[in-house]
Amino acid sequence: MNIKKLAQCTLDDVLTAWNEGFEGYFVQIKLNAEAFLNRLVGEGLSPSQSIVAFDENNPVGIVLNGFRQVDGKKIAWNGGTGVATDYRGKGVSRAIMEETLEIYKQENVEVATLEVIKENERAIKLYEKYGYEITDHLLFISGEYKPEVSGSLGIKDDLIRPEQLSGLSFYKEDVPWQCGWQSAKQGEAKVFYNDVDKPLGYAIYRRVWNDEKKLDRIVFHQLELLDKEKVEYIPKFIASITTEPVNITTINFSASNPVSNYFIEQGLKVSTEQYQMKKING
Incomplete structure (x- = not known):
């Protein structure tokens, strides 16, 4: 088996490694070239530090890696580990994990992170073998939401760019990779205040429009x-974004976040559950 950096591979080989690596996975994540490149750029993943495993000329495994500074520490994110069906259980996963951890060592990574589907016990055991520990229970929640627009709590909001949140003392940097402002640069952010300008909360989100140019979804x-x-502030926060019924999707919200429980109480459904896992180096 030969392991190459993603930057050294053809796009066709990379797509084969990705799509065959996630064939039969818990969640369908087959990507075409445009979607894959959008993911690579949008998530800040590194072609020079991501890897593809080959059996002779056949791409059989892949790991996508990204790096950020979070709370003053260098963080790595495993943005996807896949192995082709015929090569599972044959040592490919171990080989690409060991190569990935060597890359993290060379990059002086202090905290390695990833998310794994809750039901994927085999992957969880593999990651635990290499020193990862479960640190949070994460939810994708989706469904139609009908905003509550009656009454007022004297809430004001300030529409800003997502990157501006990083300069605010109350912004939570230590979140799953896809929840950070860096993964929502094309979206919007709002900070919510009471009538004496005390901050109450904030949101990072993307609005998705349908073909009729009407708001279809808030992510x-x-x-x-x-x-x-x-928790009574939550509907007021959302009503500042829309007062019309809308589909809502959350990305990797912590199960302990009261917003998660609020959405579930409103009839939205948990579509996917994941664990966040971390490995502390040094």
Whole structure:
């Protein structure tokens, strides 16, 4: 078996490694060239530090890696590990994990992170073998939401760019990779205040429009209450974005986030459950 950096491979080989690597996976994530490149750029993944495994000329495994500074530490994210069906259980996963961890060592990574589907016990055991530990239970929640627009709590909001959140003291940097402002640069952010300008919470989100140019979906990367007890603020936050019924999707919201429980109580459904896992180096 030969392992190459993604930057050294053809796009066709990379796509084969990805799509065959996730064939029969818990969630369908087959990608065409445009979608794969959008993922690579949108998630800040590194072609020079991601890898593809080959059996002779056949691409049989892949790991996508990204790197960021979070809370003053260098963080690595495993943005997808896949092995072709015929090569599972034959040592490919171990080989590409060991190569990945060697890359992290060379890059002086302090914290390695990833997410894994809750039901994927085989992958969880593999990651635990290499020193990863489960640190959070994450939810993708989706469904139609009908905003509550009656009454007022004197909430004001400030529409800003997602990257501006990083300069605010209450912004939560230590979140799953796809929840960070870096993964929502094409989206929007809002900070919510009371009538004396005390911050109450914030949101990072993307609005998705349908062919009739009507709002079809809001995808939340983060929706945070600074006081976790003030759940009555949540509908007011959302009503500042839309007052019309809309589909909502959350990306990797912590199960302990009161917003997650609020959405479930409103009839939205959990579509996917994941665990966040971390490996502390040094």
